[in-house]
Amino acid sequence: MPEGHTLHRLALDHRALLAGRAVEACSPQGRFDEGAALLDGRRVLGVEAHGKHLFYDFEDGLVLHVHLGLFGRFRKTARPAPTPRGAVRLRFVVPGACLELSGPTACALVSDTERAALCARLGPDLLHDDADPAEAWARIRKSKRAIGALLLDQSVLSGVGNVYRAEGLFVVGLHPETPGNALRKPDFTRLWDTLRAMLQKGVRDRRIVTAAHPEKSASRVRRGERTWVYGQAHCRRCEGAVERFTLAARTMYACAACQPRDAKPVRTRRSAE
DNA sequence: GCCGAATGCCCAA
DNA sequence: TGGGCCTTCGGCG
Numbered sequence: 475m476p477e478g479h480t481l482h483r484l485a486l487d488h489r490a491l492l493a494g495r496a497v498e499a500c501s502p503q504g505r506f507d508e509g510a511a512l513l514d515g516r517r518v519l520g521v522e523a524h525g526k527h528l529f530y531d532f533e534d535g536l537v538l539h540v541h542l543g544l545f546g547r548f549r550k551t552a553r554p555a556p557t558p559r560g561a562v563r564l565r566f567v568v569p570g571a572c573l574e575l576s577g578p579t580a581c582a583l584v585s586d587t588e589r590a591a592l593c594a595r596l597g598p599d600l601l602h603d604d605a606d607p608a609e610a611w612a613r614i615r616k617s618k619r620a621i622g623a624l625l626l627d628q629s630v631l632s633g634v635g636n637v638y639r640a641e642g643l644f645v646v647g648l649h650p651e652t653p654g655n656a657l658r659k660p661d662f663t664r665l666w667d668t669l670r671a672m673l674q675k676g677v678r679d680r681r682i683v684t685a686a687h688p689e690k691s692a693s694r695v696r697r698g699e700r701t702w703v704y705g706q707a708h709c710r711r712c713e714g715a716v717e718r719f720t721l722a723a724r725t726m727y728a729c730a731a732c733q734p735r736d737a738k739p740v741r742t743r744r745s746a747e
Numbered sequence: 748g749c750c751g752a753a754t755g756c757c758c759a760a
Numbered sequence: 761t762g763g764g765c766c767t768t769c770g771g772c773g
Contacts, residue, residue, distance in 0.1 A: 477754050526755075544755045545767040561767070577767040579755065628756085635754045682754070704754090723761075724755090750772085758764085 476542040478526055478633025479676025482601045484548055485523035486677070488530070491550075491571055492518040498567040502558040503576075509583050510564060512536060525596045525632025527580075529589060537589055543579025550574075597631040600670045601677065605631075607666045614654040614662060621657060622650030623722035625669075633673055640704040640727045641684040642669040649735045650726050685710050703727040 499513040519531040530538040540546075554565060554572040564575040575581060584592070597613070598605035610631040614624055624630050625639040634642065643650050646665045648657070657665075676682050679692035683700045703709055703716045709729035717728050 475754055480754075542755080543766060544753065545765095546755090547767080563766095579757090579766065626755090637754050725753090748773090750770105752770090753768090756765095758762105760761090 475547060476526060476544075477635030477638055477673070477676070477682070478523075478599070478601055479673045479682070481523040481526050481528055481542070482633075482673075483677050483680055485521045485528060487550075488528075488548075488573070489521040491573070492530075492566065492568060493520055494518070495568050498565075500565050502562040502565055506563050506581055509538070509581070512583065513538065523599075523601070524593050525599050525628050526635075527592060527596075535586075537584050537586070539580055539582055539584040539589065539592065540575065540578055541580035543577070546576065546578035548573055548575050595629055597627075597629050600631060600633040600666070600673050605670075607663065610666065611659070611662050614657060615659075617654035619654055620651045620721060621648060621654055621665075622726055624654050626722050626724065631666075634669055636724045637682050637701065637704045638669055638672055638676075638684075641682075641701055642672060644702045644727075644729060644733060645672075645684070647733055649733045650721055650728050651735070703729050 494517065496515055496517045497513065498515070499510040501507045501510040513532060513536065516536065517533045519533060521531070522529050526541060528540040530540070532538065551572045551574070552570065554567050558565065558574060560576050562574045562576050563578055563581050566573040598607065598609050613630045614621070617624060622639055622643060625634045625642070626636070639650070642665055645668050646661060648661060648665065672684055675692075681692060681700070683692040683695050685700060685702045687695045687699070698705070699710070702711060704727050706716050706727065708714065709716055709732060712729065712731050714729055714731040717730055719726055
């Protein structure tokens with residue numbers, strides 16, 4: 475589930491639920507016993523998302539770092555189940571609510587230095603109000619790598635995952651294999667704005683719905699109708715074939731008709747011919 | 748019940 | 761570039 479919108483949604487929800495309160499913490503799975511014991515009974519001061527990373531600030535300077543990876547997931551229930559479902563790495567209990575974390579890539583207490591190092595590796599977070607597109611553009615315009623690879627590189631910009639990269643490139647009409655240094659600035663700007671709006675919508679909707687459904691609220695859009703090209707065999711705009719190939723070790727989807735390979739503007743191309 | 752894939756990322760070669 | 765890690769789920773028998 476986790477692209478940038480998931481983490482920012484969790485940060486908002488968990489801040490509302492936990493901030494200012496003392497939590498009971500334990501690790502039913504046992505793999506985070508020591509950390510959970512240190513957190514148990516302590517008050518949460520704040521919760522923040524940076525790219526796809528979550529940081530929980532506790533009193534006494536303790537900081538919990540969570541990265542969901544591909545499989546990690548939080549579940550919220552009204553009260554703790556006597557027998558946790560699946561492998562629960564960490565459980566937080568506050569009056570009236572229980573949060574269970576399973577399958578994270580990272581769940582660890584970190585020092586301020588480690589936290590700073592993690593954040594320093596990240597490019598501008600599309601979901602931060604002060605994210606500076608110029609930082610990302612400076613990297614992209616000089617790179618020979620494909621834009622579809624650059625979008626997944628969290629040091630270039632952070633928050634985009636495999637679904638949003640496919641959908642963002644589709645909406646802007648860029649072929650994923652266009653080299654960064656072949657992108658025109660206006661295309662980059664449109665891509666940035668598009669991805670940012672998509673992620674913001676994802677935070678609001680609590681899910682990824684990028685294909686237009688003017689009449690329906692996001693929660694009513696069926697699985698399989700939520701994207702233009704991601705996971706699709708046919709483009710949901712033109713009904714043409716969707717190409718499926720591997721790019722940066724992940725499955726990429728692109729519409730052959732809507733995302734022509736040539737990055738140059740049509741006007742220039744015609745006049746050159 | 749087993750197998751493969753999945754919205755991520757690190758590391759070794 | 762490929763394998764490993766973490767877990768869940770759907771498709772197949």
